[in-house]
Structure formats: C-alpha cells, structure tokens
Amino acid sequence: MSSPPEPLVIEAGQTERHYWRDLWRFRELLGFLAWRDIKVRYKQAVLGIGWALIQPTITTIIFTVVFGRLAGMPAGGVPYPVLVLSGLMAWQLFATALSGSSGSLVSNSNLISKIYFPRLIVPMSSIAVALVDFMIVLLLFTGVAAWFGIYPTWNWLVLPVFVLLALLAALGAGLWLTALTVKYRDFKFIVPFLIQIGVFVSPVGFRLDFYPSWEPLLSLNPLTSIIAGFRWCLLDGAQVVEFSSLLSGITVIAILNLTGVWYFRRTERGFADII
C-alpha cells in the first residue's frame, strides 16, 4: 500500500481547497451509495417494480380522462394516453430525483456525522434510483406506444440528452432543498407540495404548443422544454421543441445548479455540527 507523498493538512478552510479532487477520489463511494439505494428500493422486487409501474399507469388513465375526454384538449393526432405517458415519464423522472435528493442529507445523517467525504456525493448518488425507475417506465411506454401503433425511431437516440437535463434540473433544486432541510426541517414538507402542483403547471397532461400565448411564461419552467423534448424523441417528432424555450429552460437549470452548488458548499462545513 502506498502512502500519499505529501502529508494531509487539516486546518480551517482546507477542505475547501481540495474539494473537487476529493470528490473525484470518493467516486467509488458515489457508486456504492447509489447501488445501495437501488438495492434497497428493489429489495422486494415484485413490489419495487410494481410501484414504479402502477403510479404512471393510474395517473395516465386519470389524465387521459380529465384532460383528453372531459376538457377535450387537443392532442394533435397522438393517442391521448401516449401523449400523457410520454410527459409523465419526464415529470416522474424529475420528481423522483428531486424528492430523493432533497431528502438525502437528512436520511444519511448517520454517515455525515461519522465519516468524512465530500457531501455532494449524497444528493448526487440519490438520483440513481430515479433513473432506474425511469428505465422501467420506459419499457411500459414502449409497450403502450406499440399497442397504439407508435414504434421507436432514430429520434430516440436524443432522449438521453433530455434525461440528463431532467436529472440536472432535479439536482439543482435538490441541492438547495437538501441543504436547507438540514437547518430548517420544514423544507421537507415543501417538496411534496412542489411535486403536487408541478405536475399541473408542467405540460404533463396537455400539449403546450397549442397555447402559444402562455409559452414564454411557462418555458421558465425547465420541465416545459424537457417534456417537449421527450415527446419529440418518443413520438416521432409529433411535438417540436422551441429553441427559445429550450434555451430559457437550460438557463434556469444552469442557474439552479450553480447557485445550488454554491449554497450547498457554503453550508456544507456545518452539516456535521447541526444535522
């Protein structure tokens, strides 16, 4: 075993300086924590996968009835259930990742008060579960879409870009929320509320491109362009992603992540003392 050539120095402000190097060193821990969360989530495999499927199925049915039948919103030739499910996939990926990362520090408090590692690892690793859930729903979608006669096209290859955007949006907001929750525990009540209203504010159950007057305002919500992107990929270009909308979405995500990392890092040093 080789010892590091230079001695480790501990003094005030030292952790700051080697932060990103340490983050890289602890990358294996990142993997292990993600693996743990996934393992625990799917430990009882039947229920784990079941839950990942039941939720979108029921939501899709309800949204199809409410938005498609009762409100009679236009679908532009796409079968309404497929339209809803494609939007819902993006939304659930975001929502699962957000609730996972925003609660991650408190649920890992035993680690934080006993072991040193760059704390950013915790919210980052907690996102992995959302990705696995997403894969399962993607399988469901493929089946449902095929039943309605919609088959995968080359557009699918762009999907990872929008998946990544959804995860980054969740991480940016999650960083803020999880750091705030360490100090102010009531932020954990805000997340379910956000997710509850977010599914209606985001164009999950309807197509926004038929309401152009609302678009500038709603495209501040990064999910707007992400959902549009999902539909472009999965529904063979049935919905086009507005460039301006995408740009404002990416800007919001970037701001969330930059300020999120800034706030997280600023409060991180105190986590072990107050958690």
Next chain:
Amino acid sequence: MSVISIRQLGKRYVLTHQPRSDTLRDLLMQKIRVLTRWRRQSARASTEEFWALRDVNLDVESGEVIGIIGKNGAGKSTLLKILSRITEPTVGRIEIKGRVASLLEVGTGFHPELSGRENIFLNGAILGMSREEIHRKFDEIVAFAEVERFLDTPVKRYSSGMYVRLAFAVAAHLEPEILIVDEVLAVGDAAFRKKCMGKMQSVASDGRTVLFVSHDVGAVTSLTTRCVLLDQGRVALVGPTDQVVARYLEQDSHSQAVYEAAPRGTDLPQLTRVEVLASEGLGLQAAGKPLELCFDIAHPHPIKGACFSFQIVDQATRPATHAWVHDESQAFARHAGSTRLRCRIPATRLNVGHYALNVYLSEPPGGTVFETLASICPFEVIKLEPPPLWGWRADACVYHEDHSWAIEDLAPSS
C-alpha cells in the same frame, strides 16, 4: 518520526441563547419579533462562544498506540471528529502522514435491509476501501466475524452480537497507517472483545499508529503505553499511561477521601457514607498495617437477605481484592433504620500504588441491586520498610504474598 502533529488546535462553537430557529416558522417569527421590538429593546440573540478544544498540541509517533481519555465533554469526540475530517477546526493546524481510517462507531452506514454480504461492501466503501481491496479481504472478514451461514440474510435479522462482529470485522481489515478508534470495545461479548483487543494490538505491532479513545480505563491501560488527558478542551497531561490514568481517576468526581451522599428520599436502601480509615491518615495506608473500612447504609425498610460487597481496585480499575458479607452469615439490616458495617483487614498485602473502592449493595443474587459505586474513596498504599534494590514499583504486582525463602548451598562447582 511523528505521523500526526497537532499545533495550536482549537474548535469554537457558538451557543445561541434563544429558542433555536430550527424550523422556518421559528426563524420568521423571530425576525418579525425583532422588527416589531426594534425600538423598545434589542431583541438580538445573546451568543456565547464555547471552545470545545483550545491550544491542543500533540505529536504522535509512528507505530505508537496512544490513548485519549477525559471526562464527558472534555473534547475527546471533537478531537476525533477533526482528525477524521468530519468537522473543521476553527484555528490551528494538523499534519497527518499516511492513510487515516476512523472508527467512530461500529457499523456506520450498515443498512438493515441489505444482506451481510452487501453490507460488507457498502461499509467497506464508506470506510474508504476500494472495491478490489474488499474483494481481496472478503473471506478474511467473514471468517473473523463468524457469520458465514448468514451472509445472505438481511442484517436486520442478525442478533446484536452478530451485527457488531460483522461491523468490527470490516473495520478491522482496513489497512490504514493510522487507525482512530472510539469506544468500539464497549460492545460485544467478552470473547469478542478479547478478539478485538488482539486485533488492535496486532495492528499496532505492524508498525501502524492507533489512536484509542475510551472510557474503559482498563482497556486503555492494557492497550496503550502513552496517553493524553483532556480536560475542558485542553491537554491536561501527556505521558506514560499509568500516570495519566492515575491523574484522570483523581479528578473523577468521586475523588473525595470520604464518600457521602444525602438521602435520596426514596424507600430504597442507600449508602450514605463510606470511609477508608487508612493507617497513616490522609488517605495513606502503610503496607502490612491494619486497614479499616466503614460503610453506612440507610434502609427505611428492612432488607430481606441483604448482600454487601466491595472491591479494592487499582489505578487501572482492575480489582485487586473482593470482600463480602451476607445476611445469611451475619444478620444485618433486618429492621428499618440504618446500619454501619465495618470491615477490618488485619494486615494489608497490597502493593504500593493508588487504589479505590467499588461498592455493591443488593438483594441475594438475582434480586434487585440497590446501589453500585465505582472508584470511590481513593487511597494510596505506601511501604514504610526500606525499598528493594529496584525501589517500590506500583506496576510490579498487585499484592505481595507472605512468603519466606530457604537458601541451600548446593555442591559448589569445582
């Protein structure tokens, strides 16, 4: 070569004297209150600085096993947290040469739903082992923990003993140059504790450095040769373990020559006064002279079959001798009131050194234990006779047997 050097280390916490604003509502309410009272009075929170550690200087040599002792709140945990980088110091500097593994808790990050096998990997990664390293040591860890048959059982079904064994096994197979251990030996059964101690000793004999924090003075004494005594965040004493431990026990709260307790006002029997009547007075007992011990017990109700015993323990709290009296052999405390027990040792055979008493008052075995007192009434045994060639040494033995020598001149070699 010193592997850890600590210079002028300090950690400050700020205590806020106001209802803590741990929920957002508290914070908002407080801000509103501050705004509305602004003119009338300053509603600002009064804060107080509290130095959990102050001016700590210490050098730890390579291959050394060093103990850290001190009362609760003396700063032991804070020092360990800083050394393991969980929290940052406020001032000062530490240089560490080599990989550090800290074991502040057994089984950190164990997940109850995961199997033993999965937890070995998870816990290993959390403690800083690489995946490949864990693979390499996997069998060894499992053998050490003796959990082969339950490897694929979720650890929530483990007995607490198995859980602790597995957790310690993972940690014990880290190969850091510096191992920081906190109180881990306070768990598990006697056989396993022995195994843990052995493992720690072998870590040390491999030339690696161990920092060992414990309340168990016995464990500190048997493991370490040098010790640090922390008191109110400062280093009170650094030196050979026996000296430091002696000082630690002295500053213990029971360090009065006479133990006295005010009646608790309950119906239960209670020790109200314990005194060691040492032969020379002032807590000095001359070896070979009689020693008398005096115990006052208040018992508002009669005790059925009372049992009383005491141990004389040495400075590492190892019992040197045990004496007892039972109601069966000599009736006592059969009526409500109070009783004085006097124990006379005609000639003490204790070696020189510092001793104290552990006292037990109970019903017969299996019944209620009314009171146990540890390390009270310290006294010192001295020898008035001329010392042997090497002087009187407290660490030579615990007591001296009466003995005589017979010397014969066997056939001289020609």
